[in-house]
Amino acid sequence: MSDPIYVTDQLIADDIDAYLDLHQHKTMLRFITCGSVDDGKSTLIGRLLYDSKMIFEDQLAALETDSKKVGTQGQEIDFALLVDGLAAEREQGITIDVAYRFFNTEKRKFIVADCPGHEQYTRNMVTGASTADLAVILIDARKGVLVQTRRHSYLCHLIGIRNLVLAVNKMDLIDYDQAKYDAIVADYAAFAQSIGIESFTAMPISGFKGDNITTRSANTPWYSGPTLVEHLETVDVLSALDVDKPLRLPVQWVNRPNLDFRGFAGLIASGSVKPGDDVRVLPSGKTSTVTRVVTMAGDLDEALAGQSVTLCFADEIDCSRGDVIAAADNPPQAADQFEATLVWLNDAAMHVGRAYWLKLGTQTVSVSVQQPKYAVNVNSMEHIAVKTLELNAIGVAEITTDKAVVFEPYAENRTLGGFVLIDKLTNATVAAGMINFSLRRAQNVHWQATDLTREDHAALKNQAPKVLWFTGLSGAGKSTIANEVEKRLNMMNRHTFLLDGDNVRHGLNKDLGFTEADRIENIRRVGEVAKLMADAGLIVLTAFISPFRAERDMVRAMLPEGEFVEIHVDTPLAVAEARDVKGLYKKARAGQLKNFTGIDSPYEPPEAPEIRVNTAEMTAAQAADFIIQQLLPLK
Amino acid sequence: MNATLTHLERLEAEAIHIMREVVAEAERPVMLYSVGKDSAVMLHLARKAFYPSPPPFPLLHVDTTWKFRAMYELRDRMANESGMELLIYHNPEAQERGINPFDHGALHTDMWKTEGLKQALDKWQFDAAFGGARRDEEKSRAKERIFSFRTASHGWDPKNQRPELWNLYNARKHKGESIRVFPISNWTELDVWQYIHLNNVPIVPLYFADKRPTVERDGMLLMVDDDRFPLKPGEVPVERSIRFRTLGCYPLTGAVESTAATLPQIIQETLLTTTSERQGRAIDKDAGGAGMEVKKQQGYF
Known part of the structure; x- marks a missing residue:
């Protein structure tokens, strides 16, 4: 056993006040350890905790018992058991999820994220890396640079970690052989350079024996660099580097306790701010001057990146959650189309074209993702052509947002460049993304303001525009009923248009097939056309199977509140199949037709449609009458 | 001012950021208040996060009737001082059956605390509850998210946690589901003590x-x-x-x-x-x- 990092030093016993003063001024470093089970990652962390006296006697006693029972080190202490917290992990001897551990030295406090190494846990590693200042990449000295070493290095680089430590571990098992160590470092250096890693710090260690962890090892006299802990104690932390950048403060919450106080609360993402500074609020572009930096302990003269503050302005300008307060002379841009690198985190693959929520800083917007330009093979770094992104896949794709987002490229600002995508139905966090740049066409395409509004169009027709969205299985009777409804509306002097699924596929959408992605795009286009027609003042009827709830909700979201009327033509599958007007069910059952809704592709019925008609109980004419009654008055 | 924040300054800023996110995105947040030192720090952080407003959520004490007398005294004083509403909940079934730590062992914790908490959250329909748990306390807590998602029946699924990247928290949920939020996840026991010391909590x-x-x-x-x-x-x-x-x-x-x-x-x-x-x-x-x-x-x- 080597000496503990943190000899419970005499100062604590002698002069606790002096000690506290010292501790109070410590900085904090967050880092991750990457490597596979066999690289000794958990052992290294266990060692750091043990040496820094973060393991108490009762925990040690439990550890000794566990080590004998399920440990992998025979009768010796298995430090890995300290770190693997979930029952499944202890049973299987692997790390599944990111675990956070804490230890102190005389100079710093450390938070270490222990990340699982297997490829199927890429998402967990990216999660752990997202908050890290530094990464320790472990290599088993007996094995050298492996595929997983490359994968981990690539992911750390991707997520923007600039401080990389190459810890060549288990040196005791290769007799502290310098030549072998040098060969591994040279091998890694060549790889690192090939993927754009500018620098890294290599060191020979043994987590198990304690070589070069806290004290210089006598076993590696040829190594003159720092020990692991010395290095961790002295590298720059990320937030220190953000202070010199221009001010960026995403507004979280507006503080209005009374009419005399209006403060904007948020965490400073970069730069600094003090009273008298000129600021600009994005995306509005309005400017003002900071009057106060408010905290409960009294107003501050200056606040820095990393601090949570409340700002007051000299002017009553509009500013709310989602806005970004920035240096007046150096504001970020806003755009609605980006190229981004995505890491897919969910079991359900990406749906090209489907609407997701995007959360970036304090902004949440609706977005759709285009087909990826390519995905990256995380083992070989090769670009591969793909149609979608599956769990753990990393790819580059274009994203379109429904309104402008204030952003900066991720490489310049993690807070304004990093985002997550959220599934609108399950609410799961499905992807992490990093903005590379905005697309030029987003900057050049502007919304042309016209003098006549949609209200003018509708007023001339003396009607309220609507989109009557008929959804249901093939053969349910959507087109027939929609046709009946349109005839009735026409007799009532209403201006209408019927968009029919089959007809649209002969023209506007003839380039689309029936895969899930194509079906989503089919509905998106129909939704856009219906919206334009509603803008023109028409009552639009659409008859599409539109099997996915998400796309129907996407169209609903395009239109003003109350204008989208979802009509579920509810016919049991057996009834629709028995009718089989077009003979399609027969073909699908025979396997001649792929992706047929109800057979080998799902139909997600509406949960709360505005109108529901059951065609097993009503004729088409009855259903049409019922729908008209529900729609009245039409103004 | 020093250009690099100290570890306590960073931890404080992180906790305040988390509390503000919850208030901005949840419909009915509440702060669990157990009167211990971690609760004391949580309350202090909440007051800082929303100053000069009082924290815009109530305090909830899921009481077992078996706390130390000194704890009840401090609880009432702090609620008064912070200007926050104090909600106190007693599981009526535990009360009726006279569940106590001497005769009922583990059942005492289960009925008064676990069941009592679920009942209280259901009663007031809270969709986000702040807790003072720290990752250094216990092994499974070391793996829990800061925004920890709970099903409508309050269950936690450790294998199906939402990824949490950077400081982006996904607070979206369906009706009936809720989120437990742990703003001081990254604090250690020493950090808590030192913060109390420096801030006179x-x-x-x-x-x-x-x-x-x-x-x-x-x-x-x-x-x-x-x-x-x-x-x-x-x-x-x-x-x-x-x-x-x-x-x-x-x-x-x-x-x-x-x-x-x-x-x-x-x-x-x-x-x-x-x-x-x-x-x-x-x-x-x-x-x-x-x-x-x-x-x-x-x-x-």
Whole structure:
């Protein structure tokens, strides 16, 4: 056993006040350890905790018992058991999820994220890396640079970690052989350079024996660099580097306790701010001057990146959650189309074209993702052509947002460049993304303001525009009923248009097939056309199977509140199949037709449609009458 | 000002950021308040986060009726001082059946705390609840997210947690589902003490050593806080100079012999100690090594 990092030093016993003063001024470093089970990652962390006296006697006693029972080190202490917290992990001897551990030295406090190494846990590693200042990449000295070493290095680089430590571990098992160590470092250096890693710090260690962890090892006299802990104690932390950048403060919450106080609360993402500074609020572009930096302990003269503050302005300008307060002379841009690198985190693959929520800083917007330009093979770094992104896949794709987002490229600002995508139905966090740049066409395409509004169009027709969205299985009777409804509306002097699924596929959408992605795009286009027609003042009827709830909700979201009327033509599958007007069910059952809704592709019925008609109980004419009654008055 | 924030400044900024996110995105947040030192820090952080407004959510104390008297005193004082509404909940079934820590062991925690908490959250329809749990306390907590998602029946699924990247928290949920939020996840026991020290955060006097009546049982020093404490035949309370490292229900919480009467002395003792903080708590010992993980899956905080 080597000496503990943190000899419970005499100062604590002698002069606790002096000690506290010292501790109070410590900085904090967050880092991750990457490597596979066999690289000794958990052992290294266990060692750091043990040496820094973060393991108490009762925990040690439990550890000794566990080590004998399920440990992998025979009768010796298995430090890995300290770190693997979930029952499944202890049973299987692997790390599944990111675990956070804490230890102190005389100079710093450390938070270490222990990340699982297997490829199927890429998402967990990216999660752990997202908050890290530094990464320790472990290599088993007996094995050298492996595929997983490359994968981990690539992911750390991707997520923007600039401080990389190459810890060549288990040196005791290769007799502290310098030549072998040098060969591994040279091998890694060549790889690192090939993927754009500018620098890294290599060191020979043994987590198990304690070589070069806290004290210089006598076993590696040829190594003159720092020990692991010395290095961790002295590298720059990320937030220190953000202070010199221009001010960026995403507004979280507006503080209005009374009419005399209006403060904007948020965490400073970069730069600094003090009273008298000129600021600009994005995306509005309005400017003002900071009057106060408010905290409960009294107003501050200056606040820095990393601090949570409340700002007051000299002017009553509009500013709310989602806005970004920035240096007046150096504001970020806003755009609605980006190229981004995505890491897919969910079991359900990406749906090209489907609407997701995007959360970036304090902004949440609706977005759709285009087909990826390519995905990256995380083992070989090769670009591969793909149609979608599956769990753990990393790819580059274009994203379109429904309104402008204030952003900066991720490489310049993690807070304004990093985002997550959220599934609108399950609410799961499905992807992490990093903005590379905005697309030029987003900057050049502007919304042309016209003098006549949609209200003018509708007023001339003396009607309220609507989109009557008929959804249901093939053969349910959507087109027939929609046709009946349109005839009735026409007799009532209403201006209408019927968009029919089959007809649209002969023209506007003839380039689309029936895969899930194509079906989503089919509905998106129909939704856009219906919206334009509603803008023109028409009552639009659409008859599409539109099997996915998400796309129907996407169209609903395009239109003003109350204008989208979802009509579920509810016919049991057996009834629709028995009718089989077009003979399609027969073909699908025979396997001649792929992706047929109800057979080998799902139909997600509406949960709360505005109108529901059951065609097993009503004729088409009855259903049409019922729908008209529900729609009245039409103004 | 120093260009690099200290670790406590970073931890404070992170906690405040988390609290503001919850207030901005949740419909009915609440802060669980157990009157311990972690709750004290949480309340202080909340007051800082929303100053000059009072924190825009109530405090909820899921009471077992078996807390130390000094805890009830501080609770009422702090609620008053912070200008926050204080909600107190007692599980009516536990009350009716007279569930107590002396006769019912683990059932006491289960009924009063786990069930009581679920009932209280359901009663007031809270969709986000702040808790003061820290990742350094226990192994399964080390893997829990800061925004920890709960099903409509309050269950936790450790294998299906939402990825949490950067400081982006996904607070979206369906009706009936809720989120437990842990703003001081990344704090250690020492950080908590030091923060209390630097910010003069009021804490229950029981954390400071004093002469108190005690009995020794199963290697634990228990304080006789009131006359509900059933003494065994021949058992006589002995005055000892003791203090508490952690405060729960008084018969379930072991004291340590100590003379540490000031915060620096307490911190000194913490640093020189050789047993972990939760060792005095009976709850972790139930159900073997995975005790806390199982309890959390059932809805315990």
